[in-house]
Amino acid sequence: MKDFNTYIRKSKDDCKNILGMSPDEIPFLKVGLTKEQLQHRQQTYRKVLAIVNEFMKKLIEYMNGIPTLIVTTDDKGYVLEIFGDSSIKKMVDSLGITIGVKFDEKDVGTNSVSLALKYGEPIGLIGDDHFHDVLAGVACYSAPFSYSDNDKLAGTVSIMTLVEYANQFHLGLLSSAVDTIEGEIRLQEQNNKLHLLNQVLINSAPLGIVMTDMNREILEYNPGAADIIGLTKEEIKQKGITSLSEINKYIDKVLSNGNKIENMEVTVKDYKERTDKVCLLDVLPLYDSFQQTIGAFAQFRDMTNYYELQKQVIQSEKLSAIGKLGAGLAHEIRNPLTSIIGLTQLLKENNEQNKYLEIITDELERMKSLVNQFVLLGKPTKLHKTNSNIPRLISDTVELMNSNAQLNDIEIDFISDIPDLYIFVDESQIKQVLINFIKNAFEAMPDGGRLIINLEVNHEKKELAISISDEGKGMTEKEIESLGTPFFTTKESGLGMGLPICFDIIKAHNGTIDVESEKGVGTTIYLILPFHNIPERKRKNG
CATH class of the missing domain: 3.30.450.20 (PAS domain)
Structure with missing residues (x-):
């Protein structure tokens, strides 16, 4: 660090010999920012000014009644903020030192702001250290501050007081305050960057x-x-x-x-x-x-979609294997079964063997049905769609199952406020699905109960939902996950083929089957079918 006197002496020589100034002149700052330029600079320095003001107001309190004026400039020497003792402020106002003007050696002579910016070091001028006599009654201390990554000079903070209160301790106090201000500015800049990065990462994740x-x-x-x-x-x-x-x-x-x-x-x-x-x-x-x-x-x-896709892949692999196996199984079993069934018809002429032949015939028909269902499971479901009235289709199915329900002490309620609702479906296959799930509900309630069928339409999602709710024994989560898997059944005498076919039929209609069940409470099956344009009612002729 050079001696302050060297800086001051050179500045005074320049003022006298190069700038042609006279000590008895009254200096006046001439260069200033326009209103728009000042607002722009203050906006650029707004965070810095807020921190400087906070720390320097505390410093004024610490100086315990010493009349003090605080001046903050940018890196060019333009005044951005002035606050503090009113008597000193009145004096500097008379010299044109106001917010927006520029501290320049050619206008105000030797001054601490210009020297601090020029040499990048804290500097103090007391009384006669100033070039102009009018400033001999004040002491000025300035310290430069920077806060960017490359330590580019960003401005100065200055203390101005009366010469009788001058003390080199003030320069050390100012330097410490500026060091603290720089640290706070850098910390806030770093926090702002981290906050911005954090928000980008969090919001874009x-x-x-x-x-x-x-x-x-x-x-x-x-x-x-x-x-x-x-x-x-x-x-x-x-x-x-x-x-x-x-x-x-x-x-x-x-x-x-x-x-x-x-x-x-x-x-x-x-x-x-x-x-x-x-x-x-x-x-x-x-x-x-x-x-x-x-x-x-x-x-x-x-992970919902991932798990759903995983289930579909597993199901697809199972069905693919069943389809390949089914083709060979059908060829090897169906023809012999047909021959055996025909021969048993001939043997029925012997009355003594009728009882056994009936059993053989029933079992063979059951095997044939199993093979046919097995083959159907492995093939794409073919549809013969017609414009069908869904409420009527459900009502017909309920009527068909009512007698069976009464035998099992079961009450069926079909709830819907939709009189007519037409969509294109394969009526026989949808009826097959309804019958299958209704029969399953009957079997889940061996002691009787209530079965509720509900029809709802979601026009926003363009889909209808048929729900079938029983009061049966319910299923575990593991059993629900296994529904639709070939050969899985919860019945002692079941084949496990009915539900996979139901799933295939609904899938062929671009629909889905959802299941809600609680052990000991009951089960609800949701048949979800999409639609495009549904006329609310089918118009009657005449």
């Missing part, structure tokens, strides 16, 4: 992200989480963390024991679609600088 504090208050909830949960950030904060289903349970565990949880399969409620989604969940504890747990970070990925 295809994952659901939730962060909480130790009180289970939600601190962060990204768009990915909103898509999966079906609630906006405002809605989730109103409902609270308990609305996050199983995720909440695992966040509680992590906050309680501090152990991370990874790749946990959870079921999450989608409030918008009113469905459940399967997600893979990770929950990590968040720590402060003392390694104390301060919250939890949860990320979860919607």
Whole structure:
């Protein structure tokens, strides 16, 4: 560091010999920013000015009644902020030192602002150190500050007081304050960058992200989480963390024991679609600088479509294998069965053997039916669609099954406020599906009960839903997952072929079958069929 006197002496020589100034002249700052330019500069420095003002106001309090004026400039010497003692401010106003003007040696002579900017070091001018006599009654201390990565000069902070209060301690105090200001500016810049990066990563991530504090208050909830949960950030904060289903349970565990949880399969409620989604969940504890747990970070990925696709692939492989096996099985068994059935008809002429032949015939017919169903399962379902009245189709099926229901002490109720609803379906196949599920419901209620069939239309999704609800024994989750798999059955005498055919028929109509069941409570089957343009009622002729 050079001696301050060297800087001051050279500046004074330049003012006298190069700039042609006289000490007894009254200086006046001439160069200034326009109103628009000043607003632009202040906007650019707004964060810096806020930090400088906060720290320098504390410094004024620390100086314990010493009249002090604080001046902040940019890297060119333009004044961006002035505050402090009113008497000193009145004096500098008379010299044209106001917000927006430029500290320039050719206008104001030797001054601490210009020297600090020129040499990049803190500097103090006391009394006669100034070139002009009018400034001999003040002491000025200036320190440059910078905050960018390459330490490019960003401006100065200055203290101005009366000469009788001058003390070199003021320069050290100012330098320390500026060092603190620089550190705070850099810290805020770094925090802003990290916050921006954090927001970009969180908001663009295809994952659901939730962060909480130790009180289970939600601190962060990204768009990915909103898509999966079906609630906006405002809605989730109103409902609270308990609305996050199983995720909440695992966040509680992590906050309680501090152990991370990874790749946990959870079921999450989608409030918008009113469905459940399967997600893979990770929950990590968040720590402060003392390694104390301060919250939890949860990320979860919607795996519903993946698992659905996985099930479809497995089902497809099973059906493909069955189809290949079925072709050979049909060829080897169907023809001999036909011959045997024919021969048994001839043997029936012997009355003594009729009883045994009837049994043989029944069993062979049953085997033939099994083979036919097996072949049907392996083939694409062929449809003969007609414009069908669905409420009427259901009513006819219910009427057909009523006698059987009465024998089993079962009451069938068909609930629908839709008198006519026409869509293109294969009536016989849809009726086959309805009969199959109604029969299954009967068998699930051996002691009788109530069977409810409901028809609803969702015009927004362009689909109708036929639900069949029983009060039977219900099924486990594992049994539900196995429905539609060939040869799977919960019946002692069942073949396990009926439901796969039902699934094929509905699939051929581009529909789906959903199942809800609870052990000991009952089962509801949903047959979902799509439509395009449904006339509300079929017009009558005449």
